[in-house]
Amino acid sequence: MREIKADIRLGDCVEVLRSFADNTFDLIVTSPPYADSRSKTYGGIKPDDYVAWFLPRSSEFLRVLKPTGTFILNIKEKAANGERHTYVLDLILSLRKQGWLWTEEFIWHKKNCYPGKWPNRFRDAWERCLQFNKSKKFKMLQDAVRVPMGEWAQTRLKSLGKNDVIRFNSQAGSGFGKNIANWLNRDLAYPTNVIHLATETGNKNHSATFPKSLPEWFIKLFTQEDDWVLDPFLGSGTTCEVAQEMGRNSVGIDIMAEYYHMSKSKIKEVDRFLLEESASYGKHNRKRNSHVHRKKH
Amino acid sequence: MREIKADIRLGDCVEVLRSFADNTFDLIVTSPPYADSRSKTYGGIKPDDYVAWFLPRSSEFLRVLKPTGTFILNIKEKAANGERHTYVLDLILSLRKQGWLWTEEFIWHKKNCYPGKWPNRFRDAWERCLQFNKSKKFKMLQDAVRVPMGEWAQTRLKSLGKNDVIRFNSQAGSGFGKNIANWLNRDLAYPTNVIHLATETGNKNHSATFPKSLPEWFIKLFTQEDDWVLDPFLGSGTTCEVAQEMGRNSVGIDIMAEYYHMSKSKIKEVDRFLLEESASYGKHNRKRNSHVHRKKH
DNA sequence: AGCTCTTATGAATCATTGA
DNA sequence: GTCAATGATTCATAAGAGC
Numbered sequence A, B: 001m002r003e004i005k006a007d008i009r010l011g012d013c014v015e016v017l018r019s020f021a022d023n024t025f026d027l028i029v030t031s032p033p034y035a036d037s038r039s040k041t042y043g044g045i046k047p048d049d050y051v052a053w054f055l056p057r058s059s060e061f062l063r064v065l066k067p068t069g070t071f072i073l074n075i076k077e078k079a080a081n082g083e084r085h086t087y088v089l090d091l092i093l094s095l096r097k098q099g100w101l102w103t104e105e106f107i108w109h110k111k112n113c114y115p116g117k118w119p120n121r122f123r124d125a126w127e128r129c130l131q132f133n134k135s136k137k138f139k140m141l142q143d144a145v146r147v148p149m150g151e152w153a154q155t156r157l158k159s160l161g162k163n164d165v166i167r168f169n170s171q172a173g174s175g176f177g178k179n180i181a182n183w184l185n186r187d188l189a190y191p192t193n194v195i196h197l198a199t200e201t202g203n204k205n206h207s208a209t210f211p212k213s214l215p216e217w218f219i220k221l222f223t224q225e226d227d228w229v230l231d232p233f234l235g236s237g238t239t240c241e242v243a244q245e246m247g248r249n250s251v252g253i254d255i256m257a258e259y260y261h262m263s264k265s266k267i268k269e270v271d272r273f274l275l276e277e278s279a280s281y282g283k284h285n286r287k288r289n290s291h292v293h294r295k296k297h
Numbered sequence C: 001a002g003c004t005c006t007t008a009t010g011a012a013t014c015a016t017t018g019a
Numbered sequence D: 001g002t003c004a005a006t007g008a009t010t011c012a013t014a015a016g017a018g019c
Helices: A013-019 A049-062 A085-099 A151-159 A165-173 A180-186 A215-223 A238-244 A255-283 A287-295 B013-019 B048-065 B088-098 B152-156 B162-172 B176-183 B215-222 B236-246 B257-281 B289-296
Strands: A007-012 A025-030 A065-074 A101-110 A126-133 A194-197 A229-231 A249-254 B008-012 B025-030 B065-075 B101-110 B128-131 B192-195 B228-231 B249-256
Touching: A007 A238, A007 A255, A007 B128, A013 A049, A025 A049, A025 A215, A049 A065, A049 A229, A049 B025, A065 A101, A085 A101, A085 B088, A101 B152, A101 B192, A151 B065, A151 B088, A180 B249, A180 B289, A194 A215, A194 B257, A215 A238, A229 A238, A238 A249, B008 B013, B008 B048, B013 B048, B025 B048, B048 B065, B048 B088, B088 B101, B088 B128, B088 B176, B192 B215, B215 B236, B228 B236, B236 B249, B236 B257, B249 B257
Parallel strands: A007 A249, A025 A065, A025 A229, A101 A194, A229 A249, B008 B249, B025 B065, B025 B228, B101 B192, B228 B249
Antiparallel strands: A065 A126, A101 A126, B065 B128, B101 B128
């Protein structure tokens, strides 16, 4: 059985990454601590200090990313004193000065955003997914994230209990749901730069992570099997979990021991699951993500 | 019949606005010429010069906007040389230095954007609608743009769950019954900061037009009847057309004679329509937007 | 299997009070 | 006076239980 590595490290990514060679990773996808949030875990970076805190780390990212690789940064500025913070804008400008290309800004449109009502503001239902690259010629596998089009497709998917078109696409691709494979093949369209996913709820293990489908989408788009994925702010381990399920090698780094152990145990679960699966089917199983979908159903 | 003015002007807004008094407008909503587009009209603003070109104009906007007023700037940076331009980011930072508050960034999610495919980029399905204000206390009529609640509400409110009781008791102490009253019989919810409108098709007279529903939404949200709306880059006249239909006074400015005449003729059409409507119903018609909705239905 | 109903909770924001 | 903690407000999803 081919080995897929999920290397979980404890420490500050700026230090941990020093032991990694240049041009190692195909994709860096991460959701760093936002300014003034997760204050207990990362020392509570003030908005004014955020760029200065981030740049030494992104410098290492730049070094370990392959020339054809992509860096996806999921971030959103908070409101304070009636205004939006500008530190994310400053960060984009500073990253360009550091040598990054600001290739694209994807919008993650959150279907179930936090409720609330304020006299002069509506609920915040979106976050930025900023795409940075080292060169204009980066690897992008657009066909991997094509989605079915048409109204019938949308309602059919909803009736399956998953609003996630992408996931459904891979189900059909793995031979699960042959009844709809016909129109799937007929009506595939490329997505836009607006990603419409729900945040995951009911997850008691941790407080704040992105849903699995978000890193999954970018991993599909920017990597192939056996490629290397890095999440330097791993949090509860979502990125490595998804990467392993998808047959990508991954490195995840977090500074909090609590998150480190949580991620470690997740990866172990996946390993055990793959082993059982492999035994019961009595053969190699390249398409690991197929299990996951079957499980969820 | 009460008079609603739609004042269309020909010229550069930086000059035309000099004849307007301070604190005149309740809302400025506009979609300015993007960098490198409409090159013949404003002398072909290069991305690098965009901020310098914009600031004298926004300075006038700041002057003629009421302290409680709002400035909505619909803009999106183009991709060039494989990157997103940064002039919009620079513009936000510069506008803040000019005295504006960057209150919010709405996302206009375009449902049916142009199809297309590029080797390393997906279709661009969103634009920024940047909200700027002169003070934190601005006029916002949130109830005017409420949307139907999701279906969950009907079943959810039949019987409140145990955890609702716990959460309300622990946070609000005595407020449980009061909160129930807030939820019962409610079928409208406040929207989010992601605006989901279809782009209008079939309007081929001009290139970069927003759909009527976009200015309509902001006019509803930030103005009342008889208020004053300004669009300093009027283009084909959409803003003034919508404003008049909604019973708001408006001023629209454009530097191109072609657009000027187009807008003028549109306004006349609206006048005639109102007149006919008024005649056929044989009475005054304060709520002009009711026509619009009836028509749309 | 496929519904309906129940329940938990999520990178939220602002005003006010307390240190 | 600056900064930190607390209370009030409120929507949409998915998992799980029940039939």
